[in-house]
Amino acid sequence: xxxxxxxxxxxxxxxxxxxxxxxxxxxxxxxxxxxxxxxxxxxxxxxxxxxxxxxxxxxxxxxxxxxxxxxxxxxxxxxxxxxxxxxxxxxxxxxxxxxxxxxxxxxxxxxxxxxxx
Numbered sequence: 001x002x003x004x005x006x007x008x009x010x011x012x013x014x015x016x017x018x019x020x021x022x023x024x025x026x027x028x029x030x031x032x033x034x035x036x037x038x039x040x041x042x043x044x045x046x047x048x049x050x051x052x053x054x055x056x057x058x059x060x061x062x063x064x065x066x067x068x069x070x071x072x073x074x075x076x077x078x079x080x081x082x083x084x085x086x087x088x089x090x091x092x093x094x095x096x097x098x099x100x101x102x103x104x105x106x107x108x109x110x111x112x113x114x115x116x117x
Contacts (some may be wrong), residue, residue, distance in 0.1 A: 003024075003077060006076075006077075007031070007060075024074045030081045034063075037061055049094050083103055084102070084103070085099075086099045089109070
C-alpha cells in the first residue's frame with residue numbers, strides 16, 4: 001500500500017509537495033542537509049546551463065532556501081508526523097477515529113501526544 005510523504009515546515013505551517021512514496025525516513029534524514037542544499041542551488045543553476053542532463057528538484061531547493069533553519073519534519077499523506085505511532089484510536093468524546101500522536105512503540109493506550117489536550 002502506498003503512503004506518500006512530504007516535508008513540512010512546522011514554523012510556517014507549509015509543505016514542500018514532495019509526494020515521495022514511503023519516503024518518510026529519507027525525508028527525515030535529508031533535513032540536516034537542507035542548509036547545504038540551499039547553498040548549492042546557485043552553483044547547480046550555473047551547471048545546468050552546460051550540463052543539459054543535470055536534473056535536480058528545484059522545488060525542494062527553493063523550500064530549503066526559505067525554511068532550512070525552521071522546525072522541519074516529514075509528514076505522511078494522512079497527517080502523521082515522522083515518529084508518530086499513527087495507529088487509529090477513537091476520540092473519547094465523539095468516537096471519531098484519529099491517528100495516535102504518541103511516539104512509535106509507546107506504552108499504554110493510543111491517543112494524543114502526551115501533554116496535549
